[in-house]
Every structure is written in C-alpha cells, then in structure tokens.
Amino acid sequence: GRLVLKGSTTVLPIAQKISEAYMAAHPDVKISLSGGGSGNGIKAVVDQTADIGNSSRFIKGKEVKLATGKGVLPVPHRIALDCIVPVIHPDNPVDDLSLDQLKQIYLGKITNWKQVGGPDKKIVVISRDSSSGTFDAWKSLVMKKERVTPRALTQPSNGGLVTQVATTKGAIAYIALGYMNKEVKAVRVGGVKGSAETTLNGRYPISRPLFMFTNGWPKGETLDFINFILSRKGQALVEEAGSISLY
Amino acid sequence: MTFSIQRSIVSGRRGTTQKLWFTLFRVAAAINVLALFAVILFIITRGLSAISWEFLTQMPRNSMTEGGILPCIVGTASLALGALAISFPVGVGTAIYLNEYAGQGRIVSVIRFAIANLAGVPSVVFGLFGLAFFCTVLKMGVSLLAGALTLGVMSLPVIIGAAEEALKAVPDTYREASLGLGASKWQTICRVVVPSALPGILTGSILALGRAAGETAPIMFTGAVFFTPDLPTSVFDEVMALPYHIYVLATAGTHIGETRHLQYGTALVLIALVLGMNLCAIILRSRLRKRSRV
Amino acid sequence: MTQKEKNTHDTIIHAKDLSLFYGDFQALHEITLPFAERQVTALIGPSGCGKSSFLRCLNRMNDLTAGTRSEGEVIFEGKNILEKKIDVVSLRRHIGMVFQKPNPFPKSIYENVAYGLKVNGITNKSMVASRVERSLIQAALWEEVKDRLHKPALGLSGGQQQRLCIARALAVEPEILLMDEPASALDPIATQKIEELVLELKERYTIIIVTHNMQQAARVSDTTAFFYMGKLVEVGNTNTLFTKPVKKETEDYITGRFG
Amino acid sequence: MTQKEKNTHDTIIHAKDLSLFYGDFQALHEITLPFAERQVTALIGPSGCGKSSFLRCLNRMNDLTAGTRSEGEVIFEGKNILEKKIDVVSLRRHIGMVFQKPNPFPKSIYENVAYGLKVNGITNKSMVASRVERSLIQAALWEEVKDRLHKPALGLSGGQQQRLCIARALAVEPEILLMDEPASALDPIATQKIEELVLELKERYTIIIVTHNMQQAARVSDTTAFFYMGKLVEVGNTNTLFTKPVKKETEDYITGRFG
Amino acid sequence: MTHSESTAAPHTPAPPSERVPRETTAPERGSLTGRRTAVGEWVAESSLLIISLVSILVLGLIMLFLILEGTPTFSFVSVKEFIGGVLWYPTDEPPAFGILALIVGSFAVTMLSSLISVPSGVMTAIYLSEIAPPRVAEWLKPAIELLASLPSVVIGFFGMVAVAPLMQTLFDIPTGLNLFTASIMLAFMSIPTICTISEDALRSVPITYREASLALGATPFETISRVTVPAALSGITTAIILGMSRAIGETMVVLMVAGGAAMVPESLFDPIRPMPASIASEMGEAPFRGEHYHALFATGITLFLFTIVFNVLAMSVSRRYRLKG
Ligand SMILES: Nc1ncnc2c1ncn2[C@@H]1O[C@H](COP(=O)(O)OP(=O)(O)OP(=O)(O)O)[C@@H](O)[C@H]1O
Ligand SMILES: Nc1ncnc2c1ncn2[C@@H]1O[C@H](COP(=O)(O)OP(=O)(O)OP(=O)(O)O)[C@@H](O)[C@H]1O
Ligand SMILES: [Mg+2]
Numbered sequence A: 001g002r003l004v005l006k007g008s009t010t011v012l013p014i015a016q017k018i019s020e021a022y023m024a025a026h027p028d029v030k031i032s033l034s035g036g037g038s039g040n041g042i043k044a045v046v047d048q049t050a051d052i053g054n055s056s057r058f059i060k061g062k063e064v065k066l067a068t069g070k071g072v073l074p075v076p077h078r079i080a081l082d083c084i085v086p087v088i089h090p091d092n093p094v095d096d097l098s099l100d101q102l103k104q105i106y107l108g109k110i111t112n113w114k115q116v117g118g119p120d121k122k123i124v125v126i127s128r129d130s131s132s133g134t135f136d137a138w139k140s141l142v143m144k145k146e147r148v149t150p151r152a153l154t155q156p157s158n159g160g161l162v163t164q165v166a167t168t169k170g171a172i173a174y175i176a177l178g179y180m181n182k183e184v185k186a187v188r189v190g191g192v193k194g195s196a197e198t199t200l201n202g203r204y205p206i207s208r209p210l211f212m213f214t215n216g217w218p219k220g221e222t223l224d225f226i227n228f229i230l231s232r233k234g235q236a237l238v239e240e241a242g243s244i245s246l247y
Numbered sequence B: 001m002t003f004s005i006q007r008s009i010v011s012g013r014r015g016t017t018q019k020l021w022f023t024l025f026r027v028a029a030a031i032n033v034l035a036l037f038a039v040i041l042f043i044i045t046r047g048l049s050a051i052s053w054e055f056l057t058q059m060p061r062n063s064m065t066e067g068g069i070l071p072c073i074v075g076t077a078s079l080a081l082g083a084l085a086i087s088f089p090v091g092v093g094t095a096i097y098l099n100e101y102a103g104q105g106r107i108v109s110v111i112r113f114a115i116a117n118l119a120g121v122p123s124v125v126f127g128l129f130g131l132a133f134f135c136t137v138l139k140m141g142v143s144l145l146a147g148a149l150t151l152g153v154m155s156l157p158v159i160i161g162a163a164e165e166a167l168k169a170v171p172d173t174y175r176e177a178s179l180g181l182g183a184s185k186w187q188t189i190c191r192v193v194v195p196s197a198l199p200g201i202l203t204g205s206i207l208a209l210g211r212a213a214g215e216t217a218p219i220m221f222t223g224a225v226f227f228t229p230d231l232p233t234s235v236f237d238e239v240m241a242l243p244y245h246i247y248v249l250a251t252a253g254t255h256i257g258e259t260r261h262l263q264y265g266t267a268l269v270l271i272a273l274v275l276g277m278n279l280c281a282i283i284l285r286s287r288l289r290k291r292s293r294v
Numbered sequence C, D: 001m002t003q004k005e006k007n008t009h010d011t012i013i014h015a016k017d018l019s020l021f022y023g024d025f026q027a028l029h030e031i032t033l034p035f036a037e038r039q040v041t042a043l044i045g046p047s048g049c050g051k052s053s054f055l056r057c058l059n060r061m062n063d064l065t066a067g068t069r070s071e072g073e074v075i076f077e078g079k080n081i082l083e084k085k086i087d088v089v090s091l092r093r094h095i096g097m098v099f100q101k102p103n104p105f106p107k108s109i110y111e112n113v114a115y116g117l118k119v120n121g122i123t124n125k126s127m128v129a130s131r132v133e134r135s136l137i138q139a140a141l142w143e144e145v146k147d148r149l150h151k152p153a154l155g156l157s158g159g160q161q162q163r164l165c166i167a168r169a170l171a172v173e174p175e176i177l178l179m180d181e182p183a184s185a186l187d188p189i190a191t192q193k194i195e196e197l198v199l200e201l202k203e204r205y206t207i208i209i210v211t212h213n214m215q216q217a218a219r220v221s222d223t224t225a226f227f228y229m230g231k232l233v234e235v236g237n238t239n240t241l242f243t244k245p246v247k248k249e250t251e252d253y254i255t256g257r258f259g
Numbered sequence E: 001m002t003h004s005e006s007t008a009a010p011h012t013p014a015p016p017s018e019r020v021p022r023e024t025t026a027p028e029r030g031s032l033t034g035r036r037t038a039v040g041e042w043v044a045e046s047s048l049l050i051i052s053l054v055s056i057l058v059l060g061l062i063m064l065f066l067i068l069e070g071t072p073t074f075s076f077v078s079v080k081e082f083i084g085g086v087l088w089y090p091t092d093e094p095p096a097f098g099i100l101a102l103i104v105g106s107f108a109v110t111m112l113s114s115l116i117s118v119p120s121g122v123m124t125a126i127y128l129s130e131i132a133p134p135r136v137a138e139w140l141k142p143a144i145e146l147l148a149s150l151p152s153v154v155i156g157f158f159g160m161v162a163v164a165p166l167m168q169t170l171f172d173i174p175t176g177l178n179l180f181t182a183s184i185m186l187a188f189m190s191i192p193t194i195c196t197i198s199e200d201a202l203r204s205v206p207i208t209y210r211e212a213s214l215a216l217g218a219t220p221f222e223t224i225s226r227v228t229v230p231a232a233l234s235g236i237t238t239a240i241i242l243g244m245s246r247a248i249g250e251t252m253v254v255l256m257v258a259g260g261a262a263m264v265p266e267s268l269f270d271p272i273r274p275m276p277a278s279i280a281s282e283m284g285e286a287p288f289r290g291e292h293y294h295a296l297f298a299t300g301i302t303l304f305l306f307t308i309v310f311n312v313l314a315m316s317v318s319r320r321y322r323l324k325g
C-alpha cells in the first residue's frame, strides 16, 4: 500500500521517524512525506491529495466549511504535544524574557536588546510564514491576537528559523521543541524553560497539541499508521524526534 | 565584417579620457564575468565533495538528510523534456508561419504582441496560471503533466524566437532559387528552408531546455513536491525537481544546517546540467557560424 | 542580326502598361515591352532604375516581397500572368530564373540539378539522372563536374556555381530564362563562359538578361531595353541602340556620363 | 594636363611595396604608388580587385577591420604612417575620407559639419559657425541648405547627402581627400555636381578617387591607376592610359571585356 | 524583406502523371490557371496559422484565469484598500489585504537593482560591441549568456549562503537578507538581458557611422559617446526596460534573499517582501479558493499588469526606433 502525508513542518520530524519505523515493520508499505506547513496539510486532506494531513494547529472554521462543501470530513488525531521555544543567537547573553517582553518585541515596540537587559544591539525579529501552525499558536498564546510587526523577517520552516538565528547575532525567533539544537540558544519564558516536563505540568505557557487529520474515520493502512503513532512504541519515537509524548 | 578599434593609439588629453572610459568598460565586463565564475566556483568547491555515484543514483533517505537525489534528476529531466515536447512543435510551427507565410496583417501583429508579452510574463504568474488552469480546471492536480505544460507554455516564446532567428538566417536566395524552379511554397519550406535552419532551431531548443530545467517558480504549485518516495511512473505523478529541491532544502527544509552539503551538491548537479546544455548549444552555434561563413 | 530577321520571331511574353509599387513607392511606370521568342533581350540602366523589379514581374517573383502591387498586364500563353488565379508554381516552371549571386543549395551538385525535377514530381531515377546530365551538358559544366557529382555544390568556384544554377534552371525545361546580372560577380574568364553559354542557349530558349555592363549587352543581346528611373526610355535592336540612341538619356548613359 | 606639368607636382603620399592581408588572404600585392599633390588620381579596376582596400590603407581605416595586417610602407610627411606609434586620430584629420554610400550622422545638417570641429576641440561658437558655412560653400551645398541647417541631414536627397559628407570632411581641413566611389549611388545630375566639385577641390586638396565608371575616371582625374586581383597593373597619365594602355588586362578592362 | 505569397493562390505540385517530360520542344504542361493542387498548400498554411494562434490562446487563458481567480478578492476588499493598504496580514482574524508594502518592495528592489545593472550591463555591451578584440568578445559573449542561464534558484541560494553573510559583516548590519543584497543578486539576473539587447542595438548601428566619425579624426571613445551610443539609444532603452521587467517578475532571488518582511522599506538594509516572493511563499498554504488564495491571484494580476506595461513600453520604444532606422 501507499500512504501520503503532508503538512506541518513541526510534525515533520515525528512523521519521519514514525514512517521509517513503520516502513521497516511493513516493507510493503510506501510512505510519501512532505512538508509545506499546517495549512498545506489540511488543504491536502480536503483536496484528497493526501491520506494524512499534519497540522500543528486545530482546523479552522473556514477550512471545515470548505471541506464539508467537498464532502470531506476532516477528523483530527492528537498525536503529540509541543512547546514553542523562543531562540536567540548563542552569543546573546539574554536568557529570560517575560511573555509580555516577547509580545512587545514581536509588536515591534521593543527594538533593542538593551531594553531587555541585553547588549546594545538591534533586535532582528524573525517569524514564521503567516499560514503556519506555529505562527498561529504564537499569535494566540503570545501576541494575544495582536499583529506581529510587519518588520519581521519571515521563514517558511522551523529549520529556516534555526539557521537564520544561528547566523544572525541580534536575531530572535520561535521554534518547535523538536528543532532545538546547539546552534541556537533557548530563552526561558517568565523563568520557565520550555521542555517536556514543563509542558506536561502546564507551567510552560507556549505549548499546543499536534494533529494528524484524516478524511473521515481512518481505515486500513491509515488506521494502522495512526494506531502505531499512538502506541507506546510510537510515542517513544515522538520523544526521540524531540517532541513531547502524549503520555 | 568584424569591426574593431583595438589598434588605435590616441595621444594627449583625449587619449587620457579614452583610456579612463575604456578601463571602466573593461572593468564592467570583467565584473560580470567574475560574478559568473564566483558563483560557479563557489558551488563547485562546496558541492564537489557531495557528489558521488550514490548521490546521483539513490533515493533520499532519513528526512532527505542522507542518500541521493535521483528522483530530482529524473523529475527535472522529465519536466524539461516534457516541456520541450510541448513547446517545440508549437514553437517551430509558429515560427514557420510568422517567418514564411505571415504578412503584416492584424492577426499577425496580435500574434507577435502575444508572444512578446508572453515572454515578459513573470515565472510565478505562469505558476499561478498552471495551478488555476492545468491543475484545477483540467483536473491534472499537482503532476508531472501539469508542471511540464506550465514550463512548456513558458518556454514557447523562447523557442519561437530562436526558430524565427534560424529561419531568418536562411538566405532568401535559397527560397528564390527553389520557387524559381517551380517548387511550391510548402515544398520550399520542407526541402530547403527548414533543413538549412534546423541546426539553429535545435540550438535554440537546447537553450530552452536548459532554461526550463532551471526554473523553480512555475513548478512550485504545479508539478514539484517536497518529497515523494517513488520515481514517476505516469504523467499524473508528482515529481521532485532539482531547483525546487535546492529551495526546500535551503529554506523550507527541516534540517537546513545538516543538509548544506546536499544543497551544494544539488546546486552543482543543477548548474552542471544547465550550463552543460548551454555550452553544447554555444559550441554548436559557433561551429555553425564558422561553417556558414565559408 | 538584322531588323528583318528579328521580326520573324513571335512574341512569347509581353508586358503591357506594367506598373509596380513597393508600398507607396512606384518602382515601374507603365512599361510596355514585348519579348521575341528565342532571342536575347538585354535590360540596361543605372542602379535602382527598376531592371530587377521588372524582371521579377515576369515570373511573379515580386509576390515574395511584402507590400508589392502591380498594375497592367503581362501576357504569356494568352493569359495575363499577373492575375490572381494564375498558378505561380507552374508559371515558374515555364519561366526559369538565374540570379546575380550564384545561389546553389547547400546540397550536392547532383541534388541541386535534380531538385527542380523532384519537386515537380519526377521521381524515376534513371529519368532524373539523364536529365541532370543533359542539363549539365547544356550548361557547359558536365566535363568539369562529372566526377564529383555527389560533392557539395558550394565547393565549386563562383563561375562554376553560376553555371550550375543555370543547369538547375534548365533541368525543368523552361521556355524563358530570366537572368539578373548573371556575370557581375564573376571574373573575366567565367564571364566569357557565361556569355558563350547565353549565345548557345538562345537556340532553344528565350533569354532576358539584366546587365550593367554595356559591352556585355552589346555582345550577347539581339534587343536592348534602356530603363531609367522606373521608366522604359528606349528599346530597339542592340546595334542601333548603341550606335544611334534616340533619347538623350540613353546616350548619356551609354557614353558613361553617369551610373 | 601634360606629362611635364604633372611632374612639377611634389609627391604628397607614397605607398611603397604595400601588401595587405585579411587573415590569410592577401588582398594587395606589393603596391608601389606615389600620389602627386593637388592632383586627382583615379583608382579603377573590377569589383574585388582591392581598390577600396588600398584606399583604406592610406588613412589606416583598415585598422578597423579585425584580422588585417599590412606590410610595406606608406610615407606621409616623412613618416611611415603604417607604424604602430602613429597617432591615427590626427592622421585622419590630415587625410579625410568620403564613402560610397552617403553616410551622414542622424543629426542635423549643421551638427554633421560641425562634428569634426567639435571632436577636435574647436568649441568657439562663431568659429564653428563660420567654418561650417565655408565648408558647405566649398561643397557647393550652401545655397541649398542654408535655410534648413538645423533640420535632420537624413532628409536631404542622396546627392545632397553626399555633398554634405564632403563638406563634413572638408571642415577639418585635411590635405588629402580619399573618395571611394562617391557618385556610384547617385543620379546623373548629382553625379555631375560631384564631378565638378572634385575638379574644383583639386585646387586646394589632393584627391584620390575610386570609381568603377571609366568615363568618370577619364573626366576627373589627372592620373589613373588600374588594379587587378590585388595588383597594381598599370598607372599613368589618364589620357595615355585610356588611349594607349600598355598591358593586355588594362585594355580588356577598359574596353569592357569583363567587370 | 518579408516573404509573403498571400497574393497568390496556393498550390501544390502536379501529380507525376500530369507532368509529361518534354523532350526537346513540345511544351505539354499543366495549365497556368489550374487549381488542382491548392488544397495541400492551403492545409499547410492554415494548420500553421492555427498553431500560431496557440500563443494568443495561452496569453488569453493566463489573463482569464488571473481574472477569474483574482477578482473575487474585490468582494471582500476594495481595490483601493488592496492597492493602497500597507498591512498584509492575510491569515489574521480579521485579515488585512493591503499590498502596498509588497508593491513598494517590488519597485524598490527593481529600481535599486537597475542602478547596478543598467550601467554595468550597458558598459559591458559597449565593451563587447565596440572595444573588445574579436577573440575576447568570442569568449566573453558566451560567458554573459551563461550568466543568463544560471538558474535563479542557484543565484538566490548563492545570495543566501555567500553574499548575505558577507554583507552582514561588511556593513555591520543586523541581517544580510535585505533590499540591498536582493538588489545585487537581482542585478546579476537582469544584466545579461540588458547587455545582450544593448549589444544587438549597438551592433546594428551601421559601421558607416563609425567610419565617418573616425575618418574625421574623432577618437574611438568620442565615436562611441557621440555617434554610436546616441544612434543605438532607443535599442538600449528597450534593453533597460526589458531588464527591469525581468527584475520585477523575478521570484526565487527575492524569495530567498529579500528577507520577507511585508513592510515599506525605510533604509537600504531593510528586509522587504516583493510581490513574487509573497505569491510563491504563500500560495502553497493558502486554503483553496479562500480569501487568501484569491488575494494572491489579485497580487498576480498586479504583477502581470506591471510587466505588461513594461513590455508595451519596450515595444513602443523599439517600434519607434525601427521606423526611424
Ligand atoms: N523590397 C523593396 N522595397 C522597397 N523598394 C524597393 C525594393 N526593392 C527595390 N526597391 C526600389 O525599387 C527601385 C528599383 O529597384 P531595382 O532593384 O529593381 O533596381 P535595379 O535596376 O535592379 O538596380 P541594381 O542595378 O542596383 O540591381 C529602387 O529605387 C529600389 O530602391
Ligand atoms: N573584411 C574583409 N575580410 C576578408 N576579405 C576581404 C574583406 N574586405 C575585402 N576583402 C577581400 O579583399 C579583396 C579586395 O576587396 P576590396 O573591397 O578592396 O575590392 P574593391 O576593388 O573595392 O571592390 P568593389 O569595386 O566591389 O568595391 C576582395 O577579394 C574581397 O573579397
Ligand atoms: Mg538589380
């Protein structure tokens, strides 16, 4: 059989790990996997060009309407949790920002690191493309629905954010936990470090569930695949991919 | 006749002015060539280490952080060839009509206007068009066929231009001689004009092929995908493509840092492909020029 | 050639009140000029006077230039060949043409001569071969090329190329041969060969030749027509015209006062 | 003009053993030819014989053609002007040139004539104006254009354009004027005007004129040189050369046996 | 000279049976007015004409689909707000669909890049056509053509990984992904266009003009600046317009190195988000036939209109030129 997965770049590392393990266990199954962002994943399910649409946000009302108009019933499956971590260049001494400071930075009100206790350096605000799930989460959890400054640079993926922050001294961005690496430095939010633990115990303020969407209740191969993710083994792989397992 | 003012020696103030300006002209030319070499050298030195037999012949593995780029190569080749298969007959036919039959009528000026504007349409607009028309209305979805068609209509003006130039280069005396012998127009075109223009037409087509192979924006929404585990088996399959692969690995990928060498390697393969085709065309053309001069 | 003898020849093609326009520019002004069968007529005149334009009316070659328009008649085989309904393809088989610059196709010598036969549907190999040979013999080229028939025609010298073009024109057996300065790009020896050829060919063909070399006109032609600024100034027996021109312009031109 | 008179003129420019190559092709073979001051010398010969190539050696115009190479000397003002170190820009101010096709710049009549002055650093307005007027008068064009000096030069007739080109060349006050078939594209009346102009100008300038019209050579020149296939076949007093040519080729050519 | 036989009735050759080979005399020919073979010629010409109409069809379809998918935008945002609004928040609740910042970004990057590409391209063209020894030109021209054939994604990639970091350290600016870097990279995309078309224009200036000037004792430089370049000016203008048209529509370079901030730039080193970049990066994720999707098509219309204007301008300049020439 053949499975097509599309969508969220946040979910991508998880989906990748799971797929490789799944294909190893079921050599007859071919899994095709691509990113593009959450909107893309949901769109793919609606257009029926994918069996599974990955998304780092819940489906929007408009998308449901569009889907039902085409006779598609998108069914969400929570497959993991994630926290969004603000990251800065490793040389930057700042290591804690309050939620409000983050908001002010992304509103374009705070423009220099010295305003938040850092060096005298312009802040380079980097954001995700507006249709990504991560951006969506950031907007509701940090920005409280206010608009990110138009001055913000944009990147189409978590990976893009990481490389740009790693090469830009004054940069700040926000990424999914799974993408953390040594090239960038994570910033605590209100004194809380983003991690599996703080997310699960609810202390870390910027976290969210990750989803896979299917058209109707999954059957056959798709069902098998979803079940595999939700299994103990699958959730271990979720941890390995850097995200947070559901249990 | 080649015109050359190389050997003029000018003295005095006018000579100094001239020297100054000529130096400027030379520098401008040199910078452009240097830019070319800078890009090529940069890609070669960084990308060479990534190139191996495996890189060229294997599927990507492990979230595309390992393995090869075979599907991209196959995808790009099929997209470009597919595009040519569409644009070549239409383009050459149009060129023959415009150069051999058309007078100065209303239709012809509309055709010429359309071609000139088609040549100026931004590639991303072709992408939008392909998405709206081929993918959606003609229900091809994101597929090799839709991508090739989009690239095909995009390279149409290039082929028409090249073919028309080749046909223009056929001396009128050949046409007159043939018609003067009682050959019909169509016979003249088939037996004298097109055979004489063929090498030039082919050269132009290779150039168009190279250009189609290097385009990204038109296939972004119409034919190319981030990742597909199979080589295309039908024209309705989605494909991976070298230019899009570079783009996603470099900006939209998940492991941008780790895949740098693959990005350089892919870029090297792409420019080797495109420049190789161009070089072929240029060499072919200069051969032709030399031959036709005799 | 006396006046009397000339009159014994029938008119084969006859331009009547022929005017030609390139767009708004009138290149020919009401030319009336009959051509006698199996005679050589030379068209002379200064550069730009319309010699080529006139010649190219006779086999409708001007059709190929966008924006041309003609008025008047050219009668051939009882029909006005300027009419729309005329089949120009078969017309040009009756009226062959040789151009100023030798223009063989980039094919072999044999292919060049056979071309006209092939496009006219003659595919029988032995028939084509015999016609190619005959044409090359007529064009006085056979001896020089018979061992290299399948070599590229472009390898021949200029004079040989021009004779090849004549052979190519003869292969389709036209009745009239139009020649536009056929020797002007050639050296003296090649020129002489072409002139001899013209004199020989007039046994079987009607020849209309444009030349800017007045001595050449005097040597090869029976009748000479002098064109000036798109008008036919004078036409007559070649000897008469060169010795006793009627018009002042003619005299000025043949005595080299301009051109 | 008798032989004796001619000898009283000094040689102003002298080609010695001049050979010219276009790449591998030798277009001129060791030409030795002196030119007398304030005389008209005509260069004649069939197409492609090297007349233009020779003329263009005299002001180093051949430098502009890629792949040319010359051997021998051309002595002018005691220097071999073929040497590398010669300042061709100032050389060309001494040796002006008029081309076969009238080639005025796409500027006004006035600008055309003033051009040479301006590039040579003469910016004083009234001086430029007076020189423009004088040159146009010398070129017998003043009367025709004095009311339209600031109209485009391309609006003039062919003959006027050619005289404008002559005026333009005269404006920088050269000593020698090279003319490459200056009247071949013109009608009889314009031709006659140019010829008259040449005869007038030789009072002050040395003129070397290429022509394919032998009567023209006979009319305007003191000396005629006959070129054939890159070689100088014969040179001498114009009357003598046309009436009693020494060489067979010369005779063949001037009697119109080819070309 | 255009070949046209439209005045004559088309014909094909006679079938062999009708062409009796003539021995010596006896002209037994097909009649001069025969219409027997018109069909083949007519079929050939008409099918070629139909093929030629494909170009019109394609351009028409492009316009049609841009309009079909783009105009629904104006049911939820007025044209004035769309063109004049500076806020581009297509996914917000409520969304803002103002593309002024994108338009300004496109123009800024096009203008700035032409400040580099126009002098550089034209001077290179002058060098190639007027000064370079033929042997050098023989090598240089293909090099410039190769520059044109470098895929835009490779130039963008090079800009991102090599030029942007360089700019960052060189000018000590917060980020190398900005208007300035994008302009430089874009300049290299339009230089070949400007250079080759200008060179054609310069080469088509009759050699006789140059000869006349040089023969009057003008220096080569004076000849170039006073005669050759003025005579080629409209061709050069066409080249410049087409080069700018190429720059404004170029996608990958601005997508990768312009920074992607939908703001009106205030300095050379501000990041921008030109129209093509916005379309390319957002189209993939815009819900099918949602507001965002339509707004991107409307942006496409805007971009298309700009390039059409550029093209028509270029055509009219070159037509004027042809009439004069
Ligand atoms: N295609 C054309 N379009 C416009 N005018 C033309 C065209 N061909 C020729 N003419 C003009 O028609 C006139 C006659 O030209 P034609 O070529 O018949 O002269 P010609 O006597 O053959 O001259 P030459 O001796 O130079 O061959 C000239 O004024 C020429 O400029
Ligand atoms: N640029 C060139 N490259 C190569 N060969 C050339 C070049 N210019 C002229 N020739 C050759 O040099 C020879 C002399 O040419 P040139 O133009 O001097 O002859 P010409 O006597 O002026 O002829 P015409 O009367 O036709 O003007 C010819 O054989 C010609 O083919
Ligand atoms: Mg002619």
Ligand SMILES: [Mg+2]
Binding pocket: D051, D052, D053, D180
């Ligand atoms: Mg000459």
Ligand SMILES: O=P([O-])([O-])[O-]
Binding pocket: A007, A008, A009, A010, A011, A036, A037, A038, A039, A055, A056, A128, A131, A132, A133, A134, A135, A157, A158
């Ligand atoms: O890629 P996203 O998970 O941010 O949509």
